[in-house]
Amino acid sequence: MTQPITVIIPTRERADTLQHCLETAVRQDCDRLQILVSDNASSPATRAVVEGFADPRVRYVNTGQRLSMAHNFEFALSQVDQGWIVMLGDDDGLVAGRLEPTVAVLEDSGLQALSSETCFYNWPRVTSDREPALTVPLETRVDVVRSGDAVEDILKLVRPKARLPQTYTGGIVHADVIRAGRAKDGTFYQSQIPDIYSSFAITASVERYLYSKAPFAIAGRSSHSIGAALFKLEKNAFLEEGLIPFHPDFPTDEIGTLSFSMPAIQFECHTQAAFLHQGKTGVLKQRMLDVMMANTRTEHAEMLRWGRQFAAQHGLDYDLAIRRIPAVLRQGKLLGGWRAFRNLFECARLYPGDPWPLANVHEASETAAALLAHPPSRIGSTVTTLKRRYT
Template structure:
């Protein structure tokens, strides 16, 4: 078969303690036409030594030379790519064994230019109050062509998570020509404070369809450094320090139609982030019918979860800015909330039923998790999954009683 060029970009900053394991999941790939870009955001913790220790000729180490925001570091890294297919992964994330070779097969077989794959999840040790990690490995396979506009509408309406869109992160592989088209229109590729969310929305706006591969090729890791967990999680293990550091650095201003919270930040709502990315990418076209501020406010309020008090306060500011009836939006959100919560719970339970969940293996890092994921895909065991499913159902039942 032909050998398409594939570039894996790992932006990083002061995370040498997890980067080594994440990088090892990539250098373990046997695929030759692979470039690995590590974009070091001027770290001072020995990140360069970790990369040097990997000792792989496919690695290109970059240093920004000064501290940049996350979005600007991602943009800096992407400017060093000129061709082929591109994916980004976090410095606490990983790839499954053989993932790049498998992606090359899919590219050659389907001729697709926008590909999104399923992914595993791994909670690093300590994230769940245990000395070892929890791993969820989907057992799904096959692929389907998805209409980009249809799935973008689903995400904006809260029916699916933005990770179901053709994002370039953790299992998303995008041909460089698509990225260059967005850059030609927007001037830069990343035009939002949340680069992963932005790519999901922007690429969906620009393309007619994308290929969704149900076979997991990547691992989405959650560690004490994870910005998403630090910002949005309601777990007791949430450490807000990572998000505070993220916010302390100059970044791309949020869209003028999205007021900041009382602290001067974007609200702690992934749904608000999706809408902000939608607003920022308007020049790409691909608008979704009947999508407006009033409708999005109801969805943001309905999906506020345990951050409801803060989101309600932000929603009132949003209503005032756009001359909306907040009480009406809140009433709509009450009816919508139960529907969406039931839908999301159903999606989560279906995912568990189609996966192996294990929290009893002594997995100390994402590289060990990647090896385990490959083994579990080959010979799955389900007892831990059933126990996990029971815990999820009990938790959902208690939440509904207390609502």
């Protein structure tokens, strides 16, 4: 039985990029496609963009009041109860013609979740000439991955062999997995960082998932992007309304946030998902401290104070964690360096000024599809990248 594919686009006051994101969705050649735009109480411009498509597959819902990002994601997920779920950021997109074939591969595997490599698109005015405007992975391998192995890599600070599936750009998950990951109160997201949390919730609910090196989605970076603004020592506007509290194992008294450290956020999200794997995180608190401090810029006194507070709360050896920083960093670099080097040869890159249409994510979607259909020379692309980077 053919199951529906729902593309969910949570949005908030980004009508300019949403227009082009939606364009990449409605132009997919997919008979079973449904598109849901979840508007987080934006101005009328957002609804006008959605209604401007006049497409019966597009459905608009509004939260009715301003919510945190996690609660907007939750509201959007609550609107879908069957089939495959794909979630996009409102400055992201789908590669032209790639959604239906990717879902078909997932269905043939008999698995319920997929993660993929993504194209990466820098919207105009957020990049320099040295940075690619569009990066397109060219590999096509598809692997079955044990969830436990992939999570272990993440928590050891090893660049993972496979991305974790998530309810965000580059992930596909069945609605049954979302149901399995809900808490007793019926909510799925238990952390204020919903995309990262969803990775641990999904992998706690499925023993194996599919990992595709071939991209079907484009991760965009625009002037609206949250990711670049997240890692600062203050709370961000998108998190202000109705926050899900950080897990009590992670103190926030002094600076009010964990956003100074990606490992801190990953450990917090994994700990919040502990109820899905019988209450066990599988990571010692001392190891958490070692990894978090190794990836904290030590010139920030606030970060060092936070590390001391975490150590004191759990009876850990803070000074030992500081001494272990060089060893932890060496491990991460040795294990991740080779994969980073290979990445140079596995992607095509286009730069500002190249003769390709790249004015918005929809144009990037069409360009990415063309590059995937007719891959350029990998050696030539690598040489161009090195020249741009180092000259």
